[in-house]
Amino acid sequence: MQRTIKRIIFFGLLIIIWQAAVKILNVSPALMPAPTDVVKALTTGFEDKTLIYDILASFRRLAIGLLIAIIIGFCLGILLAKNKTADETLGTLILALQSVPSIVWLPIAIMWFGLNESSVIFIVILGATLVITINMRIGIKNVPPLYIRAAQTMGSGGIDLFAKVILPASVPYAVTGIRLGWAFAWRALMAGEILSTGPGLGYTLKYASDFGNMSMVIGIMIIIGVIGTIVDIIFFQRIEQNVIRRWGLETSK
Amino acid sequence: MGDDLFLQIKNINKQFINQKVTSDVLTNINLDIKEGEFVSILGPSGCGKSTLLSIVAGLTKPTSGEILLGGNPIKKPGKDRGMVFQEAALFPWMTVEENVMFPLRKEMRKSEAREVAHQYLQMVQLSNYTKHSPHELSGGMQQRVSIARALSMNPKVLLMDEPFGALDEQTRARLHYELEKIWIETKKTILFVTHSISESIKLSDRIIVMGTRPGVVLEDIEVKVPRPRGEHPQAVVELEEKINGLLKTEIDKVIKEELAYAANN
Numbered sequence A: 001m002q003r004t005i006k007r008i009i010f011f012g013l014l015i016i017i018w019q020a021a022v023k024i025l026n027v028s029p030a031l032m033p034a035p036t037d038v039v040k041a042l043t044t045g046f047e048d049k050t051l052i053y054d055i056l057a058s059f060r061r062l063a064i065g066l067l068i069a070i071i072i073g074f075c076l077g078i079l080l081a082k083n084k085t086a087d088e089t090l091g092t093l094i095l096a097l098q099s100v101p102s103i104v105w106l107p108i109a110i111m112w113f114g115l116n117e118s119s120v121i122f123i124v125i126l127g128a129t130l131v132i133t134i135n136m137r138i139g140i141k142n143v144p145p146l147y148i149r150a151a152q153t154m155g156s157g158g159i160d161l162f163a164k165v166i167l168p169a170s171v172p173y174a175v176t177g178i179r180l181g182w183a184f185a186w187r188a189l190m191a192g193e194i195l196s197t198g199p200g201l202g203y204t205l206k207y208a209s210d211f212g213n214m215s216m217v218i219g220i221m222i223i224i225g226v227i228g229t230i231v232d233i234i235f236f237q238r239i240e241q242n243v244i245r246r247w248g249l250e251t252s253k
Numbered sequence B: 001m002g003d004d005l006f007l008q009i010k011n012i013n014k015q016f017i018n019q020k021v022t023s024d025v026l027t028n029i030n031l032d033i034k035e036g037e038f039v040s041i042l043g044p045s046g047c048g049k050s051t052l053l054s055i056v057a058g059l060t061k062p063t064s065g066e067i068l069l070g071g072n073p074i075k076k077p078g079k080d081r082g083m084v085f086q087e088a089a090l091f092p093w094m095t096v097e098e099n100v101m102f103p104l105r106k107e108m109r110k111s112e113a114r115e116v117a118h119q120y121l122q123m124v125q126l127s128n129y130t131k132h133s134p135h136e137l138s139g140g141m142q143q144r145v146s147i148a149r150a151l152s153m154n155p156k157v158l159l160m161d162e163p164f165g166a167l168d169e170q171t172r173a174r175l176h177y178e179l180e181k182i183w184i185e186t187k188k189t190i191l192f193v194t195h196s197i198s199e200s201i202k203l204s205d206r207i208i209v210m211g212t213r214p215g216v217v218l219e220d221i222e223v224k225v226p227r228p229r230g231e232h233p234q235a236v237v238e239l240e241e242k243i244n245g246l247l248k249t250e251i252d253k254v255i256k257e258e259l260a261y262a263a264n265n
Helices: A002-025 A035-047 A050-082 A084-098 A102-113 A117-141 A145-153 A158-169 A171-195 A201-210 A214-246 B049-057 B096-104 B110-123 B139-152 B169-186 B197-203 B233-264
Strands: B007-018 B021-033 B038-042 B064-069 B081-084 B157-161 B189-194 B206-211 B216-222
Touching: A002 A035, A035 A050, A035 A214, A050 A084, A050 A117, A050 A171, A050 A201, A050 A214, A084 A117, A102 A117, A102 A171, A117 A158, A117 A171, A145 A158, A145 B081, A158 A171, A171 A201, A171 A214, A201 A214, B007 B049, B021 B049, B021 B216, B038 B049, B038 B197, B049 B081, B049 B157, B049 B189, B081 B139, B096 B110, B096 B139, B110 B139, B139 B169, B169 B197, B189 B197, B197 B233, B206 B233, B216 B233
Parallel strands: B038 B189, B038 B206, B081 B157, B157 B189
Antiparallel strands: B007 B021, B007 B064, B206 B216
């Protein structure tokens, strides 16, 4: 509880300092709006429901993209973990691609799919797939040999061994992969939307910026940050902690 | 089927090749184990006792030689040999009960498997923990689940690889007592690998004392001390001293080799 109080005080102070600085220095709202302006812009946005539609549209793309990325990532990760040749060839390519931010694919995606939703979803898939693949591969490679030996003495082997022991044993890594995949996907989605088309949070941010509406720009930045934090801390980290505890991977503190 | 032909270990040799250096782990191991016998394989670390057990389990292939169980050669792991490892090796994503049901799931209905699982969990006195997660149990309790899991598939032989090695003294003593009781109750043939002399004397009918590098059988000792062994301390101590004498030269050999190895590096 103490942590929550500290956080409330910290963010409260931050907002007060921000408001005071903008008012005292008399900064133009076109450069830096005050918190009150941001709140006003956000209230209008939520009242006419445009922001709600934007959030839903963004989440829809994210969900489609992340789901496809999870499916492809799991399959590729399993392939790399199980096939040495694939690991030595395709694995290297995936590591190389991982160092390329997925947004740089947008120009070519627009050529392929047009200036529409498909291009953005493509960027999201690309952003998340690689990190999910890499984690899935590690997860399967790190299954304790003892589990496999024990299962073999109990008559398990082949596909049964894979489905009933190796896959469940790699769940902690899969969860981490999905969490990182979400983080990459969220960033890729915002970049893609800013450079492409709407509706969506990124698109509305770009739109507001074109009209010099900095209150809305900062408002949307805050929404992006809040959603990202909530999903990460409240959703993924909680799942990850539970899995790690249950799978007995907790390191002694 | 003659009693003497239950589990036969015939001319087992095992070599490991590591960076082109061949090392003999086991040479010419021959053992005949009777049905229902409790046999300990005792030796210092590095004598290949765990490798031998792993070969009987079918998890490791011998370089030459063969193992027969009831006259049939062993080629791969199978449910006729239950294995208990030093670590409990329970699957953390399953409850205690589901772990014990794991080897049964293909051959019986779920309700039936659950009944069998409960029966063996009761035998190891864990009836109250069926729905728990393995990580909620102590090391000793986890190892008991592991024993129940191995027994639930009704194997012909129970293979135990230093099963109590990672436990504290009190827990170990308690599990010795429970294992002896289970053995009397189920009449299972048990092959028990350990480096503890007192543990082997406490539990077994026969002790196979192994020497190191390469692993060979030094002596095959029949333990004639009547059970419960705790009531005959004099006989136990005498046997302990005898085995100690046997192993002393072996342990000296290991220490000397290790010192030489350390000096060369």
